[in-house]
Amino acid sequence: MSTFLGMPSDIPHAPAGVGHLHGREPFPAAAHRALADGQLRRNLAAATATIRAKRAAVVAEVPDWEELRAAGSAIKTASMARLPELLEQLADAVTARGGRVHWARDAVEANAIVATLVRAAGADEVVKVKSMATQEIGLNEALQAAGIAAWETDLAELIVQLGRDSPSHILVPAIHRNRAEIREIFLREMGAVGRAPDPGLTDDPTALAEAARLHLRRKFLTAAVAVSGANFAVAETGTLAVVESEGNGRMCLTLPRTLITVMGIEKVLPTWRDLEVFLQLLPRSSTGERMNPYTSMWTGVTPGDGPQEFHLVLLDNGRSAVLADEVGRAALHCIRCSACLNVCPVYERTGGHAYGSVYPGPIGAILSPQLTGITGSDGDGPAGTGSNDSLPYASSLCGACYDVCPVKIDIPSILVHLRAQHVDARRTRSRLPSPEAVLMAATSWAMTDPRRWSAAQRGSRLGRLLGRRSGRISTLPPPLSAWTSSRDLPRPPPETFRQWWRRERG
Amino acid sequence: MRVALFVTCLADTLFPSVGVATVRLLERLGHEVVFPAGQTCCGQMHVNTGYQREALPLIRRHVSVFGPYDAVVAPSGSCVGSVRHQHAMVARHAGDEDLAAAAAAVAARTYELSEFLIDVLGVEDVGAAYPHRVTYHPTCHSLRLLHVGDKPLRLLRQVRGIDLVELPAAEQCCGFGGTFALKNTETSTAMLADKMRHVLSTGAEVCTAGDSSCLMHIGGGLSRLRAGTRTVHLAEVLASTAGDPR
Numbered sequence: 001m002s003t004f005l006g007m008p009s010d011i012p013h014a015p016a017g018v019g020h021l022h023g024r025e026p027f028p029a030a031a032h033r034a035l036a037d038g039q040l041r042r043n044l045a046a047a048t049a050t051i052r053a054k055r056a057a058v059v060a061e062v063p064d065w066e067e068l069r070a071a072g073s074a075i076k077t078a079s080m081a082r083l084p085e086l087l088e089q090l091a092d093a094v095t096a097r098g099g100r101v102h103w104a105r106d107a108v109e110a111n112a113i114v115a116t117l118v119r120a121a122g123a124d125e126v127v128k129v130k131s132m133a134t135q136e137i138g139l140n141e142a143l144q145a146a147g148i149a150a151w152e153t154d155l156a157e158l159i160v161q162l163g164r165d166s167p168s169h170i171l172v173p174a175i176h177r178n179r180a181e182i183r184e185i186f187l188r189e190m191g192a193v194g195r196a197p198d199p200g201l202t203d204d205p206t207a208l209a210e211a212a213r214l215h216l217r218r219k220f221l222t223a224a225v226a227v228s229g230a231n232f233a234v235a236e237t238g239t240l241a242v243v244e245s246e247g248n249g250r251m252c253l254t255l256p257r258t259l260i261t262v263m264g265i266e267k268v269l270p271t272w273r274d275l276e277v278f279l280q281l282l283p284r285s286s287t288g289e290r291m292n293p294y295t296s297m298w299t300g301v302t303p304g305d306g307p308q309e310f311h312l313v314l315l316d317n318g319r320s321a322v323l324a325d326e327v328g329r330a331a332l333h334c335i336r337c338s339a340c341l342n343v344c345p346v347y348e349r350t351g352g353h354a355y356g357s358v359y360p361g362p363i364g365a366i367l368s369p370q371l372t373g374i375t376g377s378d379g380d381g382p383a384g385t386g387s388n389d390s391l392p393y394a395s396s397l398c399g400a401c402y403d404v405c406p407v408k409i410d411i412p413s414i415l416v417h418l419r420a421q422h423v424d425a426r427r428t429r430s431r432l433p434s435p436e437a438v439l440m441a442a443t444s445w446a447m448t449d450p451r452r453w454s455a456a457q458r459g460s461r462l463g464r465l466l467g468r469r470s471g472r473i474s475t476l477p478p479p480l481s482a483w484t485s486s487r488d489l490p491r492p493p494p495e496t497f498r499q500w501w502r503r504e505r506g
Numbered sequence: 507m508r509v510a511l512f513v514t515c516l517a518d519t520l521f522p523s524v525g526v527a528t529v530r531l532l533e534r535l536g537h538e539v540v541f542p543a544g545q546t547c548c549g550q551m552h553v554n555t556g557y558q559r560e561a562l563p564l565i566r567r568h569v570s571v572f573g574p575y576d577a578v579v580a581p582s583g584s585c586v587g588s589v590r591h592q593h594a595m596v597a598r599h600a601g602d603e604d605l606a607a608a609a610a611a612v613a614a615r616t617y618e619l620s621e622f623l624i625d626v627l628g629v630e631d632v633g634a635a636y637p638h639r640v641t642y643h644p645t646c647h648s649l650r651l652l653h654v655g656d657k658p659l660r661l662l663r664q665v666r667g668i669d670l671v672e673l674p675a676a677e678q679c680c681g682f683g684g685t686f687a688l689k690n691t692e693t694s695t696a697m698l699a700d701k702m703r704h705v706l707s708t709g710a711e712v713c714t715a716g717d718s719s720c721l722m723h724i725g726g727g728l729s730r731l732r733a734g735t736r737t738v739h740l741a742e743v744l745a746s747t748a749g750d751p752r
Contacts, residue, residue: 031693041696345679349696394690396683396697397554399650413595419556420599440552444560447515447546448567457519472729482691486698487726490520497518497525501541 013373014318016385019107019138021372023356026379026390030354040176044351047175051342054288071277073408076333079269080323086235086268093238097300099310106317107137113313114139114260115146121258123224129242129249130154131229132170132336133262133315135358151219153248155212162189168352170338171286176351179203186211194218226252230263232278236271239299243282243292253296259307264315266332278335281406285337318371327417331366333407340401340411346394356387362401365391366414376425392418457496467491508538510575514585515547521718527745528581528619535632544571550588555685558596565593569608578616581741583648583716586618591651618648619741620657620716630660635748637667641710645717646679658716658740671708682723698727706733716740
């Protein structure tokens with residue numbers, strides 16, 4: 001990280017104890033449980049394979065896809081470079097069109113602002129458009145604590161909320177559930193909070209959607225306040241944009257009298273024209289559709305049409321800290337399409353909950369730890385603090401995420417960058433080196449000199465004593481026991497390559 | 507052509523037959539192979555685990571050892587990927603711009619084996635014979651970091667007697683990922699299980715690839731299961747002839 005005059009020395013990260021940016025345990029422990037869940041594995045494998053194929057097909061038909069990706073990346077890079085200026089321009093434009101702008105340093109401030117606004121509107125319930133930012137800050141829980149009920153209106157978010165569950169995918173939050181499970185949740189929970197479904201409800205997707213539709217219709221027609229996130233904001237006009245598939249967003253954005261939008265500060269784009277690039281990239285990357293069914297845009301307040309009160313809450317919650325990191329800041333370019341989740345071999349097997357944060361998968365592995373801050377701990381702090389330090393390691397660095405990212409975020413390189421930050425932070429935190437650090441230093445020392453390296457190789461010949469009979473090594477002491485838990489190692493050969501070379505050619 | 511062999515620390519220590527095969531293959535094609543004895547390791551394991559400070563002397567060594575050669579060839583997509591995508595980056599991160607420039611120069615002359623055969627030597631038929639049922643696993647770094655595409659397959663299709671069968675879900679990672687296999691061993695194993703299932707579904711005797719590391723992972727799993735399918739490096743398949751089978 002480079003610093004310059006005027007840059008604050010200690011930019012705050014997202015505060016602990018509020019919101020959903022980390023889990024209670026490090027990734028390997030959480031993954032352990034997920035991997036044992038056969039139904040979850042099956043649901044995920046089927047769902048991600050379907051979305052992957054859809055995405056690949058619709059991306060292949062765009063001749064200038066690579067140019068679009070390059071444009072998306074360039075626009076985001078340029079926007080991040082003058083973020084303060086763009087945010088002020090946006091705030092002025094929103095205010096000029098009759099909206100009110102609120103600045104929230106973190107989750108605590110944002111939640112308090114929204115609760116105050118809802119109370120001022122005289123409401124005790126809100127309808128919600130699916131929003132990552134409000135999940136990140138734990139808005140629903142904060143509103144509940146303030147005596148305000150928040151109803152999720154996106155079908156999958158509704159399933160998650162009714163199931164007292166947490167989302168496991170950015171775009172398809174209930175991807176871990178199959179339709180039989182959804183039917184059970186609807187029958188068990190829907191009646192207590194709204195319109196009970198027909199007791200003869202089947203697990204036919206059309207029937208399930210109809211039950212949700214009837215339940216939600218009442219909420220849309222009675223709520224006085226809606227809360228949304230935003231996919232994009234246009235600085236020059238003060239326009240906000242939400243893209244969605246179900247029409248629930250359009251209902252929330254147009255029916256209630258008051259609209260409150262909580263938006264991460266990185267969502268701002270300079271000009272209206274920039275939307276052209278992202279509205280092509282996003283639907284094809286996320287749902288695998290040429291175009292999403294609903295694109296809602298609004299600019300301030302229009303008398304007599306739609307919400308008559310509009311509030312925009314601009315949320316930092318660690319984003320400025322991410323922006324200060326020259327390599328890591330590219331994580332802020334993310335447009336939440338979730339293409340990286342769907343191609344990730346780790347995500348496909350562990351699901352989203354293993355990542356602990358509302359941002360799972362490869363993008364979550366680079367975004368969550370940056371928002372909460374790399375601590376250098378092993379993730380065993382109280383209530384899981386520091387568990388995000390394990391996320392940059394939750395990848396085989398296979399690179400599939402980078403290939404599909406519509407804004408070309410080099411996720412593998414950022415993962416490697418964050419691993420280095422974790423190692424450095426651990427060195428600062430504890431003077432006692434970890435066994436791993438000792439091993440890395442020792443191998444580096446040995447490999448810096450060919451004679452030492454040859455000696456180390458001769459040492460590994462001792463491995464020939466193992467597996468003498470079978471020709472394979474099936475048990476090794478820790479830490480290599482992790483390898484032999486599921487794989488053999490070949491018995492070391494009688495001579496190394498360099499010995500062969502010396503013998504044959506030396 | 508005079509070619510410097512960058513054998514990689516893994517092949518040097520555990521899979522010397524891969525280095526031998528690379529030498530035999532290139533010599534059979536009429537080229538001179540040299541083995542700069544000062545080489546050790548590209549430092550990828552250190553960089554990928556977060557130990558850039560420890561990787562730096564290895565990168566410095568690699569750059570000075572291979573600096574004098576016009577062409578450097580390695581039987582590994584992953585190690586060539588590290589040379590191309592990490593060496594200059596780590597040097598720059600450490601504030602050593604001279605090393606970064608030298609590393610970039612070496613990287614520009616470093617080739618993965620299939621790239622070297624097709625792009626530099628312009629040969630697809632290397633005169634190999636390998637009468638076995640074989641499936642090819644495209645390793646992640648050769649595929650997505652180096653973009654070797656179908657070059658290994660083009661080479662394999664010319665091999666006499668080979669029964670080449672397509673691997674389902676070929677482009678999915680085998681779950682190795684260096685220290686990932688140790689730090690997240692259960693997730694790694696879950697990925698390996700699916701890779702093995704696909705390999706075994708082909709009925710192949712041999713699973714081949716361009717990286718000893720991925721093959722050590724897949725082969726280690728197949729060995730544990732006594733599955734009867736073995737892993738053989740691409741270099742060994744291509745080095746094999748009727749008179750000198752491997």
